Amino acid sequence: xxxxxxxxxxxxxxxxxxxTLLCAQDMNHEYMYWYRxxxxxxxxxxxxxxxxxxxxxxxxxDGYNVSRLKKQNFLLGLESAxxxxxxxxxxxxxxTFSSPLGNEQFFGPGTRLTVL
Amino acid sequence: AQKVTQAQTEISVVEKEDVTLDCxxxxxxxxxxxxxxxQPPSGELVFLIRRNSFDEQxxxxxRYSWNFxxxxxxxxxxxxxxxxxxxxxxxxxLSEEYSGxxxxxxxxxxxxKLSVIP
Numbered sequence: 583x584x585x586x587x588x589x590x591x592x593x594x595x596x597x598x599x600x601x602t603l604l605c606a607q608d609m610n611h612e613y614m615y616w617y618r619x620x621x622x623x624x625x626x627x628x629x630x631x632x633x634x635x636x637x638x639x640x641x642x643x644d645g646y647n648v649s650r651l652k653k654q655n656f657l658l659g660l661e662s663a664x665x666x667x668x669x670x671x672x673x674x675x676x677x678t679f680s681s682p683l684g685n686e687q688f689f690g691p692g693t694r695l696t697v698l
Numbered sequence: 699a700q701k702v703t704q705a706q707t708e709i710s711v712v713e714k715e716d717v718t719l720d721c722x723x724x725x726x727x728x729x730x731x732x733x734x735x736x737q738p739p740s741g742e743l744v745f746l747i748r749r750n751s752f753d754e755q756x757x758x759x760x761r762y763s764w765n766f767x768x769x770x771x772x773x774x775x776x777x778x779x780x781x782x783x784x785x786x787x788x789x790x791x792l793s794e795e796y797s798g799x800x801x802x803x804x805x806x807x808x809x810x811k812l813s814v815i816p
Contacts, residue, residue: 622707624808692742
């Protein structure tokens with residue numbers, strides 16, 4: 583099993599450009615998440631999904647959109663990239679624990695995005 | 699106020715020393731979970747432990763141990779006889795409900811960078 587994979591690993595954008603980050607998991611997990619990690623800030627939740635066709639906002643959703651058309655994929659879109667979106671983006675997935683509060687999350691390797 | 703506070707930004711220890719990473723959390727919920735994740739220099743995040751709010755038993759796993767105290771809202775992590783491979787950033791995280799039933803969020807602390815010097 584590949585676990586959680588992210589495409590691409592690195593990307594450089596110019597301000598105003600758009601792009602989509604792809605996250606795929608082969609563990610049949612219901613839940614998927616997108617985080618951003620900035621120096622000294624820890625990880626902050628952007629959006630998450632509790633199942634195919636459903637998405638919800640996290641702590642820092644502005645400037646991002648997501649879609650979960652297939653259970654195994656979770657896409658993160660930047661419609662008009664800004665320098666403030668320079669970050670490392672992590673995707674994660676989790677199975678349904680006895681309580682969703684207790685879901686252990688499996689993380690992808692990250693995507694390093696630079697917006698000039 | 700931060701929901702999860704890891705006051706130690708960076709710690710350096712010499713190999714074989716014991717080290718404790720502090721985590722203090724804040725929540726109004728009675729039901730919540732606490733986690734520790736490890737991020738080695740390679741960058742991926744690795745789950746270490748999960749603890750729910752009703753289970754205050756300390757946990758030991760090899761050289762790792764965790765001390766959960768609700769009275770002080772702390773969930774501290776101790777590495778005994780540290781090794782160079784323990785060098786990583788360690789994150790404490792809190793999972794709680796928000797925006798009503800069915801929605802929940804995992805909030806991470808800012809992390810503690812541990813360097814184990816040979």
